[in-house]
Amino acid sequence: MTISDEYLETFVVECRELLEQMEESLLAIEQDPTNSEILNAIFRAAHTIKGSAGLFGLEFIVEFTHIAESVLDRARSGEVIINSSLAALFIEVHDHLGNLVDLVVAGSEPSDELKAFGKRITNQLQVYLGGSGAEPEVHRPVVQQAKTEITAENKADIVASECWHISLRFGIDVFRNGMDPFSFVRCLYSLGEVVELVTIIDAIPSAEDLDPESCHLGFEISFRSDAEKIAIENVFNFVRSDCVIHILPPHSKISEYQDFIRDLPEQEMRLGEILIQCGTLTQEELDDVLLIQSVLTDDEPPRPIGEVLVQQQLVSPPVVEAALKKQEQVKEHKKTEANLIRVDADKLDELINLVGELIIAGAGTNLIARNAGMTNLMESTATLSRLVEEVRDSALALRMVQIGGTFNRFQRVVRDVSKELGKDIDLVISGAETELDKTVVEKIGDPLTHLVRNSMDHGIESADVRIARGKPAKGTLKLNAYHDAGSIVIEVNDDGGGLNKAKILSKAVERGLVAEGATLSDKEIYNLIFEAGFSTADAVSNLSGRGVGMDVVRRNIQALRGRIELDSNEGQGSTVRIRLPLTLAIIDGFMVGVGNTIFVIPLDMVVECIELRAWASDGGDGQYLNLRGEVLPYRRLRDYFETNGDIVQRENVVVVRYGEHKAGLVVDKLMGEFQTVIKPLGKLFSGEKSIGGFTILGNGEVALIVDIPGLMHQIEHEKEAGITAVTSLQHQNVT
Amino acid sequence: MPKNTKENNRIIIEGELTIYTVSELKDKLIAGLLTNEELEVDLSAVDEFDGAGLQLLIAMKQGAKALNRTLRLTGHSQAVLTLLALSGLESFFGDPLLSVQPKNEEEMA
Numbered sequence: 001m002t003i004s005d006e007y008l009e010t011f012v013v014e015c016r017e018l019l020e021q022m023e024e025s026l027l028a029i030e031q032d033p034t035n036s037e038i039l040n041a042i043f044r045a046a047h048t049i050k051g052s053a054g055l056f057g058l059e060f061i062v063e064f065t066h067i068a069e070s071v072l073d074r075a076r077s078g079e080v081i082i083n084s085s086l087a088a089l090f091i092e093v094h095d096h097l098g099n100l101v102d103l104v105v106a107g108s109e110p111s112d113e114l115k116a117f118g119k120r121i122t123n124q125l126q127v128y129l130g131g132s133g134a135e136p137e138v139h140r141p142v143v144q145q146a147k148t149e150i151t152a153e154n155k156a157d158i159v160a161s162e163c164w165h166i167s168l169r170f171g172i173d174v175f176r177n178g179m180d181p182f183s184f185v186r187c188l189y190s191l192g193e194v195v196e197l198v199t200i201i202d203a204i205p206s207a208e209d210l211d212p213e214s215c216h217l218g219f220e221i222s223f224r225s226d227a228e229k230i231a232i233e234n235v236f237n238f239v240r241s242d243c244v245i246h247i248l249p250p251h252s253k254i255s256e257y258q259d260f261i262r263d264l265p266e267q268e269m270r271l272g273e274i275l276i277q278c279g280t281l282t283q284e285e286l287d288d289v290l291l292i293q294s295v296l297t298d299d300e301p302p303r304p305i306g307e308v309l310v311q312q313q314l315v316s317p318p319v320v321e322a323a324l325k326k327q328e329q330v331k332e333h334k335k336t337e338a339n340l341i342r343v344d345a346d347k348l349d350e351l352i353n354l355v356g357e358l359i360i361a362g363a364g365t366n367l368i369a370r371n372a373g374m375t376n377l378m379e380s381t382a383t384l385s386r387l388v389e390e391v392r393d394s395a396l397a398l399r400m401v402q403i404g405g406t407f408n409r410f411q412r413v414v415r416d417v418s419k420e421l422g423k424d425i426d427l428v429i430s431g432a433e434t435e436l437d438k439t440v441v442e443k444i445g446d447p448l449t450h451l452v453r454n455s456m457d458h459g460i461e462s463a464d465v466r467i468a469r470g471k472p473a474k475g476t477l478k479l480n481a482y483h484d485a486g487s488i489v490i491e492v493n494d495d496g497g498g499l500n501k502a503k504i505l506s507k508a509v510e511r512g513l514v515a516e517g518a519t520l521s522d523k524e525i526y527n528l529i530f531e532a533g534f535s536t537a538d539a540v541s542n543l544s545g546r547g548v549g550m551d552v553v554r555r556n557i558q559a560l561r562g563r564i565e566l567d568s569n570e571g572q573g574s575t576v577r578i579r580l581p582l583t584l585a586i587i588d589g590f591m592v593g594v595g596n597t598i599f600v601i602p603l604d605m606v607v608e609c610i611e612l613r614a615w616a617s618d619g620g621d622g623q624y625l626n627l628r629g630e631v632l633p634y635r636r637l638r639d640y641f642e643t644n645g646d647i648v649q650r651e652n653v654v655v656v657r658y659g660e661h662k663a664g665l666v667v668d669k670l671m672g673e674f675q676t677v678i679k680p681l682g683k684l685f686s687g688e689k690s691i692g693g694f695t696i697l698g699n700g701e702v703a704l705i706v707d708i709p710g711l712m713h714q715i716e717h718e719k720e721a722g723i724t725a726v727t728s729l730q731h732q733n734v735t
Numbered sequence: 736m737p738k739n740t741k742e743n744n745r746i747i748i749e750g751e752l753t754i755y756t757v758s759e760l761k762d763k764l765i766a767g768l769l770t771n772e773e774l775e776v777d778l779s780a781v782d783e784f785d786g787a788g789l790q791l792l793i794a795m796k797q798g799a800k801a802l803n804r805t806l807r808l809t810g811h812s813q814a815v816l817t818l819l820a821l822s823g824l825e826s827f828f829g830d831p832l833l834s835v836q837p838k839n840e841e842e843m844a
Binding site: 174176178180181182185186196197198199201204205206207208209212213215216217381 | 758760761764765768786787789790791792793794795797798799801802818821822823826827840
């Protein structure tokens, strides 16, 4: 079995998507077991996976999915009710399918262990199929069943036709396998009367494209017979494997017809034709209806054919609805299909890389034009750079994905963990449409999972404790995302017990993370749990697990040039806030000069620029500025980076903001905006926290990109160190 | 093997019009359609006719319509008539059937 890798890849991608949808639907159906929409979605996912797996000859997937699909089919016809245990079983089915798909990627066959797991699930599924897997309904006297249905149920729910309806779509190789579709029709005559037969020719390709030895025929047959279902099914024994066969008993439920209409492969069929093919209407009836419709158009606006049909009481409304829905679905499907293209992520990276080079080259041209003083050229480069800017934005937007997909995965995590812990926890998602770079999304999953699990495990209390504290028994976990100052903020919030400050502090002192007697703000205390020293489990009860791996989480976030912080209200819950840059590749920068060096500050973080003299009451030698009444810590970049060069008379302060912190950076020159392609620094500089990378200017010079979060962290650190020094000094004085 | 003769705008299919002959016949019929505004296909000598043959005729009929040309099926033999009746596609082809039937019966007699 050799399959082209490209197709197999598509198969795997599609399977994963379908499994994701399936999981979502499964979780939804637990809440709403009677919703047939959701049930159909699950069924369709299973059905499609089975179908595609069959194309690739992946028998182990087909076999397994087939059983699951059969159970789902029974659920759709109302023979099996989806309760929580069946839903849970299907979640296992979903997981097993996921494993099987992984095997396909690895190119291996299922291991014995996996087979045993699959076997266990199928055994459980068989129960829902009616004992040993035999189809009991086949042996029931069908005609009698139909009659009881008429009396028992509302007549509007069943189809009036007294005939079986048989729908056949023959496989492409039926002719080649030496079979003639019409021989089956002749066979049917031996069992009863073919009342109406419509040959479906919609699938036949145009004359030139037709391979006349391939079969594209189908039949819709209205069939009057007293035979049992199994006898009719047996007629098609030879073609069962490669044909689509639907056999609906007389007086089938309308819902079954609706499902059947949905399953039909034909596209864009006119409603009337569908109904004829279903044997619900005869040609004459339809002709009559069409006639009425054309007469009506003379003095009234034309009405949809469906409406006319219902009014004439020729078909029941639900059937029309299903047929219309099918038409809509076909159209919608086409629309989304046309709007989406799968693109290799590498190609996007390449594009963004090129756009980056384009920006650098554009800046070079701009510089030359300015130096040459050619106004025309300058004007044209200005237009050019505006366009390049737009290209950059749309190229970056290509990589932007909504975070909703990642968030939705947590429905499952929350469900599983809350069952495991025996807690009742609701997940509330907001800001799912917030977009961020795909690479960031991929890397944020693990840290988020960790945070969510921690919140559920150690944040949210058990139901009795919650009730005792006067909270609702059901805990709530919130995931939220929003954009703020050029970064994306992701919040994980729980309404649990919050953190115990005193315990954290004593723990931190014990571990030597904080000097004894140091005065720390609440925030500083909470954020101690991200310190590496806290990563042991034997800490205080309600934050035992919280410490575990929190330093790893923080490291992961920092690797994305992001930051993490924690807010907590004792007794009311805590919020972990992750702040990440929107993109990793290109930013709008603000160029500043210090001595002979040029620095770039991310423009999103720049709040304002002011002249140092105008604000600094102390001549600019202290560490704080009075910014309209606000205390603003500031640093001279010249001192900070120890740059040389002539000292200028008029220094400027660039006020930057990151999160809740503001700081001033004193620079010599303000040089304006500049599109910056971030190039990573070499390994040699990996220890440098205040420089995030470098970029190449139009004239070929190198400019360093200031990593504002890193720089602020350093400043904070110095401040803390200062405070600790002072307090420990005081401490010594006291003792 | 079926024999089929082509005289100007008329193709006569003889013998089988089945899965065994459709590939060959398809090319002939397409060529016929391309060279004639109006093509008549005489089916009076078809003694075997199956789903594949029917499918080919359907495709040809549709192809003719797409080219804005006319394809007429004439002299339907009993084999053709039976299957056409079974398929319920008589009206799709829209060719007069009954008028040729006596001729058929005459031949048979």
